[in-house]
Amino acid sequence: FSKRIKDDDHGDELGQLAKSFNILSSSLEKVEENRREFLANVSHELRTPLSYMKGYAEAMEEGVIEQKKGLEIIQKEANRLERLVNDLLDLAQLEGDSYPLQCEPIAFAQLVTDVVETFELIARQKNIQINSQLDEDSIIYGDGDRLEQVIRNLLDNAIRYTPEHKAISLTLTSKDEFSELVISDEGIGIPEEDISAVTERFYRVHKARTREKGGTGLGLAIVSQIMKKHGGTFELSSKVGQGTSARITLKNI
Numbered sequence: 001f002s003k004r005i006k007d008d009d010h011g012d013e014l015g016q017l018a019k020s021f022n023i024l025s026s027s028l029e030k031v032e033e034n035r036r037e038f039l040a041n042v043s044h045e046l047r048t049p050l051s052y053m054k055g056y057a058e059a060m061e062e063g064v065i066e067q068k069k070g071l072e073i074i075q076k077e078a079n080r081l082e083r084l085v086n087d088l089l090d091l092a093q094l095e096g097d098s099y100p101l102q103c104e105p106i107a108f109a110q111l112v113t114d115v116v117e118t119f120e121l122i123a124r125q126k127n128i129q130i131n132s133q134l135d136e137d138s139i140i141y142g143d144g145d146r147l148e149q150v151i152r153n154l155l156d157n158a159i160r161y162t163p164e165h166k167a168i169s170l171t172l173t174s175k176d177e178f179s180e181l182v183i184s185d186e187g188i189g190i191p192e193e194d195i196s197a198v199t200e201r202f203y204r205v206h207k208a209r210t211r212e213k214g215g216t217g218l219g220l221a222i223v224s225q226i227m228k229k230h231g232g233t234f235e236l237s238s239k240v241g242q243g244t245s246a247r248i249t250l251k252n253i
């Protein structure tokens with residue numbers, strides 16, 4: 001798509017047509033560039049855990065590393081691969097039209113409570129306190145599995161990017177037509193210049209640090225797609241060193 005038609009010396013319909021063609025072709029170029037970049041990212045993300053697994057298997061074979069340690073790392077990397085493939089499949093389904101949401105009325109406070117319960121253990125391990133204030137009147141219309149995934153991804157980040165002995169709060173309010181859930185942490189925060197990009201696939205603020213923390217780089221892209229599909233909203237606000245708030249809204253039933 002690298003051909004441009006000269007469109008500056010026609011003031012007539014032909015000039016207009018040439019202009020439209022050039023706009024179309026530059027947007028196709030962008031799509032193609034995004035696709036290429038995405039493929040390169042996917043390959044890199046898949047290759048990294050695979051190289052670790054191969055490296056450690058070899059080291060074990062040569063007897064230069066203890067078996068227990070080697071197997072532990074291989075298992076950790078296999079889990080990372082599994083998470084990555086699952087997230088990629090989810091995202092592909094969400095971005096296509098072939099996977100409709102399975103919507104039904106949902107008692108939102110109960111759904112949030114169920115997800116929070118599954119995080120209690122890892123929060124306790126990090127001495128992080130989770131405080132919930134949930135309005136029981138909130139009834140929304142949505143896909144329960146997908147909304148659980150949204151809360152799981154947001155809570156997972158909140159815990160992952162928050163140091164020990166800090167707190168996380170979940171506040172659900174239902175007012176007039178909308179329910180609003182805010183998940184706030186007291187973690188490392190996101191710099192202002194990165195905040196609009198973190199919902200892009202594989203965008204990470206601190207690359208090395210996030211890899212060490214086990215994320216796939218797709219969590220927020222998935223959140224953003226699910227909320228879009230629900231006709232809801234998703235916003236992040238953050239202050240470096242103070243913490244991050246994720247806010248989602250959904251229409252009440």
Ligand code: ADP
Binds near residue numbers: 157158198
């Ligand atoms: P990851 O799997 O890397 O966490 P996400 O898509 O969930 O991928 O998030 C993208 C990036 O946004 C993260 O790598 C991290 O740098 C930043 N981020 C997300 N949530 C938070 C948070 N609560 N606090 C600080 N940084 C965050």
